[in-house]
């Protein structure tokens with residue numbers, strides 16, 4: 001019987017901390033050396049079971065082996081040879097912390113284990129939080145310089161949020177997400193080597209190339225069964241997670257913000273708090289793990305959990321930089337006809353921004369494009385019944401801009417090094433208080449003056465030559481830039497309660513639990529080709545829910561891949577997320593516009609399932625993949641099935657729907673047929689896909705008995 005609540009407790013006599021979630025238990029024992037050691041993470045275990053677990057013991061009578069019990073945060077002292085999550089240097093050159101356990105604090109769902117160094121003025125708290133309705137455990141670290149002025153700074157070479165440990169199983173398989181621009185979130189699933197495996201971004205952004213999520217299983221888990229340990233870091237700058245599988249089978253991973261070499265100087269009285277590194281143990285395979293993450297994100301991370309994500313229209317693929325008032329108005333009229341609820345003016349509306357060479361930083365409407373400013377367009381969009389959205393890229397600047405000419409010192413740069421330009425732009429140093437204040441002022445004015453309901457916050461370059469001239473601790477910008485971005489977003493949302501923000505970084509270059517705590521959805525990828533999108537969305541869905549996954553229907557042939565696909569297929573793929581429209585509607589035929597309007601209307605019918613329901617990833621024979629969304633009460637179902645390529649002209653086959661109730665009957669809302677749950681679960685539903693490539697189908701079922 002699963003628990004309905006989560007608890008934290010600490011037994012002083014045993015030095016045992018226990019976190020209980022509805023379906024899992026996590027336990028830590030404070031070692032005799034004062035260091036908190038990992039004891040257990042897995043299915044719910046009662047007190048007797050926990051008592052029976054072996055404590056820290058030496059694995060072999062050998063002077064070459066370390067203590068067997070993994071740390072909760074390895075402090076770089078003693079016979080520890082794995083990756084150290086905490087790496088500090090004191091003024092006399094001594095490295096590492098040696099702990100004295102000073103106590104705990106447990107309140108609500110939060111537990112803190114308090115440590116002080118035995119010799120130096122350093123205190124640490126290892127922090128844990130559980131939520132009543134979730135198996136996710138949130139962890140982070142706080143370290144404080146407890147000395148007085150004159151005791152000298154402490155250099156922090158690394159301060160991870162947490163180290164996680166999975167039980168010693170004979171094999172492990174690592175799942176993670178890798179990719180690049182236009183190819184984000186490609187799921188990788190390989191045997192975990194006996195080695196240190198580093199997943200990282202050194203770019204100052206979460207990155208397109210790796211995402212700070214991973215999952216471990218024993219190599220046999222599938223979508224529907226198996227134990228899975230997974231973690232996700234809530235951070236949107238550089239990060240690093242090191243997975244260590246040692247030859248005796250110990251499997252740990254330590255992770256946090258910053259990549260290797262990024263340091264922090266901790267002054268007397270100062271505290272460094274890391275972002276949350278969240279962990280989840282699930283049974284029921286990768287599907288159950290994803291659903292538990294989705295629920296956690298919807299309930300505890302994303303803002304406005306109950307609010308539907310709107311069907312948006314975005315002008316980027318239609319107009320690029322060739323943007324003006326009449327052109328946008330024409331698109332807005334067509335978008336409204338199709339049923340869009342939000343019209344977003346993308347790049348090119350401001351300053352001298354007629355190409356990507358100029359204008360970034362000058363956030364005022366370009367008079368030649370918008371002679372009376374943007375307000376008349378915003379008013380017209382509102383009159384058409386849509387919200388008004390605007391693209392911004394506040395962290396960036398072109399050299400050819402008034403902002404750069406006025407404040408060349410505001411950019412991230414090292415004066416003795418080249419200032420590498422990426423997309424002809426430099427990055428503003430948001431860690432500088434005056435830059436943060438400027439950004440907040442500028443965006444606040446923009447939102448107010450132009451009645452903006454939605455900001456698409458883009459970031460089209462990463463950090464290079466990370467200098468901060470004149471600052472004694474320039475590395476801070478790697479952390480403080482991201483924190484300032486968070487603060488600006490948080491302040492804007494607080495001051496404009498109706499405002500929504502879309503995260504974007506040249507597509508999906510900054511999608512993580514940190515940015516999603518202050519944005520409503522993320523632009524998944526600049527690649528809008530529906531065939532490529534199936535794989536991108538599959539990877540995205542491992543951690544992130546469909547409501548956070550912005551997906552547009554664009555023109556055919558696709559602008560980046562040149563592939564031609566039917567409108568219906570493009571829609572069916574995009575309907576698996578937060579549907580948007582991004583094509584040049586002025587070139588769509590009347591028939592296409594009518595078909596699109598009908599599909600938008602259909603999406604709105606299934607939106608409660610897609611955006612609030614449970615998601616099941618499916619695959620069938622003949623190259624068919626699908627996602628199934630079920631309402632919380634199991635009554636309503638929508639299945640989107642796609643077959644990008646036809647194989648040998650084989651007839652379409654049935655797709656089994658294992659999440660349905662075999663004891664129930666279901667009404668197919670389109671054909672009116674009554675179907676047996678048992679047949680749908682065991683034999684499947686006949687997809688009746690048309691012949692040819694890029695065939696797709698939306699199936700809607702309602703429980704009838």
Ligand code: DGJ
Pocket residue numbers: 316346347391458460504505506507523525526
């Ligand atoms: C990158 C984004 O991903 C695109 O959607 C678009 O907004 C461009 N930037 C505009 O420069």
